[in-house]
Amino acid sequence: MQSYSGILALFIGTLLTACSAKSEKKPETSAPTLPVIQLTNQDATLDRDYASNLEAVQNVEVRARVAGFLDKILVDEGKPVHKGQLLFQLNPTEFQVEVDRAQSNLESAIAQAESAEVEMGRVKLLVDKNVISPSELKLARSKMATARAGINGAKSALAKARFHVSLTSIRAPFDGVINRIPFKRGSLIEEGALLTSISDLRQMYAYFNVSEKEYLSFIKKRLDPDKTTVREVDLLLADDSAYPFKGKIETTETEFEDNSGTIAFRATFPNPKRLLRHGSTGKVRLSTDVDDALLVPQKAVFEVQDKNFVYVVDANNKVRSRNFIPSSRVDQFYIVQSGLKSGDRIVYEGIQSLKDGMRIVPRSLPAKSLQALYASAR
DSSP, X not given: OHHHHHHHHHHHHHHHHHHHHHHHHSOOOOOOEEEEEEOOEEEEEEEEEEEEEEEEEEEEEEEXXXXXXXXXXXXXXXXXXXXXXXXXXXXXXHHHHHHHHHHHHHHHHHHHHHHHHHHHHHHHHHHHTTSSOHHHHHHHHHHHHHHHHHHHHHHHHHHHHHHHHHHTEEEOSSSEEEOOOOOOTTOEEOTTOEEEEEEEEEEEEEEEEEEHHHHHHHHHHHOOTTSOOOEEEEEEOTTXXXXXXXXXXXXXXXXXXXXXXXXXXXXXXXXXXXXXXXXOEEEEEEEEEEEEEEEEEGGGXXXXXXXXXXXXXOTTSBEEEEEEEEEEEETTEEEEEXXXXXXXXXXXXXXXXXXXXXXXXXXXXXXXXHHHHHHHHO
């Protein structure tokens, strides 16, 4: 019996020892090391990009004003042209025939007028000698007036025929660049047919839409109604590269669009190297000055049911989620309206794995870290 009790005691002791050893080997979960930033109020210039459509200052369609066969194409697609330069030549033969006919009609009208004038002189002489009645003179004068009117009509017809001949020579309306030419030499061109278009690429218009709130902010902060102050803007090309020349906002539309509630701005950009083309796209970058703003990086924010939260680090290095209300969102930052204050420490990165009450090892970013983050975002 004593032997059995001793064995049982030995077994229990061994079991407790094993459990104790197992308990001692269980590792403790280590606190993650995460970057933390301290919020501060600061003045900032925040960028916002707006999709824009680029248009040449002048872009016109060149159309045939008369019908005919295309005899000559004197330019090539994509080449520069000068005002008055001959671009296309239609066959003028048919219209030259009209000119010859009108010229003949004019000469005939002149001859008839001369004959009517001679006849009136003869009738007047006979009336003066009382050989014929005065009514004959009135009739002669009427015939001469009709003949002179015929001269004017013939001159108008000749001018019109010559004008039609001139329309067979299609010339550039201004300095620009030729676009696509859809017809080939020998094609039958109908009146009104589109021969090409010409773009004046020395300057470009960039049109972009802004909200009513942004429009009011722009007008109040940037434009003095008593001065012709012009706002400079940047342009990002379709490949997100920066266009090397700054543009200027010169005008806005006068009405907001009913559907979107936006209004169009127009910025003008110089285009000395002809890099920008009519119909291309880009992004106009508009800078907004914010005074004494509390900025929160977008990377530190997460959303729950359309509300914005950050993880705030307390004095014991424990994190708690906190809701805040942004006044606006520009580029990679929120501008805080309420819910956070200057001096709050928030987790900048790695928020996906955090829960309320977790302890972290904060890795404070360098002094003025938020300013540095803001500068790098620009």
